[in-house]
Amino acid sequence: MQIGIVGLPYSGKTTFFQTLTETQLDPNAIQKRDANLAIVKVEDHRLDEFTEIFKPKRKVNATIEIVDIAGIQKGDAIGSSINPQFLGKAKTNDALIHVVRGFSDDSIPHPNGSINIVRDIKTLEDEFIFSDLAFVENRLEKLDKDIQKSKKDEAIRERESMLKWNEHLQEGAPLRTYDFPAEDSKYLKNYQPLTAKPLLIALNLGEEDIKNAQNILNEVKKEIDWKNVIIEPFSAKIEMELMQLDAEEKNMFMSEYGLTDSALSRLVASAYKLLGLQSFFTVGEDECRAWTITNGMTAQDSAGVIHTDFYNKFIRAEVVSYKDFMTFGSFPKCKEAGVFRLEGKEYLVKDGDILHVRHG
Ligand SMILES: Nc1nc2c(ncn2[C@@H]2O[C@H](COP(=O)(O)OP(=O)(O)OP(=O)(O)O)[C@@H](O)[C@H]2O)c(=O)[nH]1
């Protein structure tokens, strides 16, 4: 699962990336065109609770990959459109986080000249719509040629789909809001249009605005109330400062700003939800671990996430839900209470299930 960080220049993408990964990058590396890639832990209180109970040798969180797409060099995109190399990189991600600048700082130029959250959200969205539109138009030209040469059914069918995508995009709407028919799934998979990706908008507010975040968010939502889009306020600068504090100082600093949890765990949790991801767990004295699956995965599919052999030699899965386990406290007690289940390969694994795979 890979999530790309996108945004206008100087919006705080790389700062955000560094706080997510709790690393400070070499300033020279920040200037490079190559994307920075990091693997980020997904915090989960359920895994923490299992770890408390089992005291395992290892605790393994679920992870997601985050890419800071440094396609724009300083000065590159000022006032002009976004560079195509950058758009190409964004295409390969499963979801996008759009970092929008909300902080004022006269020493840091703004490509659009002033701070305006709604305008900047729309600027990037328009760029993405243009990019998808250009792709679809290209595709249509190619298909028209193919159809002239030989009337292949597949080309005719795809043309129908592309015409509809085109019409939707021409209206200035992202493909996120298009109701794709089932036969479009292969085109979606192959072409990965930018505006069809789940989008998390991260508002990078100034420190002085963070106490007022809810009001700012409400104002933004009046104009940007988009389907399949989550908007979360945070402050990259505060997160950066939090990173350098020990636990006690952290709590003091956070209460100063009226924060209850780190914005980062909130943002990662939102991204997880946005992608329709869920977790199941394997627990024991050796290891407690969270595994990532998508909605609708069966017990056998899930076993395959642990190990291909578990998929191939799957017999049954022993399943207890997180809630039941917490209610009864141990596997024997769950058995007594009749909430310890044996499920076959077609069982749809639910978020929070503890799984033990029986295999050959
Ligand atoms: N005051 C203030 N400055 C910030 C904040 N977030 C980022 N900055 C500063 O803004 C400048 C640009 O931040 P970056 O994180 O490099 O922005 P970017 O989006 O990666 O920029 P490009 O990669 O050049 O497009 C840096 O000098 C940051 O220190 C913030 O919340 N408040």
Ligand SMILES: [Mg+2]
């Ligand atoms: Mg950057």
